[in-house]
Amino acid sequence: MPETNSDPISQLKGATRLLMTIPLKPLQGDRFQPTGFPSLGAATYQTRDGTKLLVESAQSMANRLEMTCWDTATNKPIADLDGISHITVNSGDRFLTDSMLEAHRLNSAYIERSSGDFFKKTLVEAIGTDKSRPVDRQKFVGALFKYDLGSLIHGVFLESLDGRLRIPRALSSFIEASNIQVAASGGAKVDRVMAEKDEEGKKTAKSGFGNIPFSRDEFVADKIELFVNLDLAQIRGYGLGEKIERLLILLSLFKVRKLIDGDLRLRTACDLEPESREIKATKPKDFALPSLEILAAALKKIIADDDVKKLMTITTVIFNDELKKAKESKQSSNDNDQDAIESGDDTNEENNE
Secondary structure (H helix, E strand, O other), rough: OOOOOOOOOHHHOOEEEEEEEEEEOOOOOOEEEEEOOOOOOOOOOEEEEEOOOEEEOOHHHHHHHHHHHHHHHHHHOOHHHHHOOOOEEEOOEEEEEEEOOOOOOOOOHHHOOOOHHHHHHHHHHOOOOOOOOOHHHHHHHHHHHHHOHHHHHEEEEOOOOOOOOOOOOOOEEEEEEEEEEEEEEEEEEEEOOOOOOOOOOOOHHHHHOEEEEEEEEEEEEEEEEEEEEEEEHHHHHHOOOOHHHHHHHHHHHHHHHHHHOOOEEEEEOOOEEEOOOOOEEEEEEOEOOOOHHHHHHHHHHHHHHHHHOOOOOEEEEOOOOOOOOHHHOOOOOOOOOOHHHHHOOOOOOEOOO
């Protein structure tokens, strides 16, 4: 791939969308396991081209793209992104979570209910929240860039402050398989001590004992494709200036390249790889995804730019509330709200690992 151009995104200046279709294949064999949904299972659907299957949803892909930027060993962004804005949540003096890891980013319950004035005062003042007046979009997107720039890429819905404070995803992706067939199999969890039901005739699976046979559906497909959609017009529409626009585009491309070059092991039985590391866009057709090295170098340069650096801050808040078990906590009113799901990252669909 030619990489002599000193500006890796110069070809995108006149484009409103960047679209990529990246062919994938199983790392070994032909079978793969798609994502599953509660009360639904695998998501299959009929199209004019035949039966298709959702291998990975936009919500889950947003998680995976964001995780390319996170260092789990140090609990902070990777070294290439040192200096980008995000909010860390500590419990006492120990790391708890981060806006880069949270489903609703800035609207995370851990940030909203943190001690101090950050969410209810500092953030409100930065956004200029006033329910009696129209949203000041410039202040809103400027505050997002200052405290959590990922919200301008992956979306956010600050309904806790004002139901009008929302940003849709600028970077979206999903994986789809075409011309699929079920590859049925099964197995058993074998109890070498007690293989039968208990005395009351109940299934011992509930108590963890006994042999437990199970069926398993995997799939094979004629093709598996990763689709990427970067809304360049939305990013430019933030009106934050050429340098910030450049940072957001470079960071989006960096996430895609790092995901493709890295680990596409989505589940135990879903280990994929691209058919080629040379990624060409379907729109604009003359654009090729730069190498990770070129994108990382360009990102470091723009993050270190004084005009950009002064607009970002790394914030730490403290969550002191007692951590409750999920089954004891109340389900928030927006759990099933499609708009809320659209602005966040759904981590609950990966229930079939």
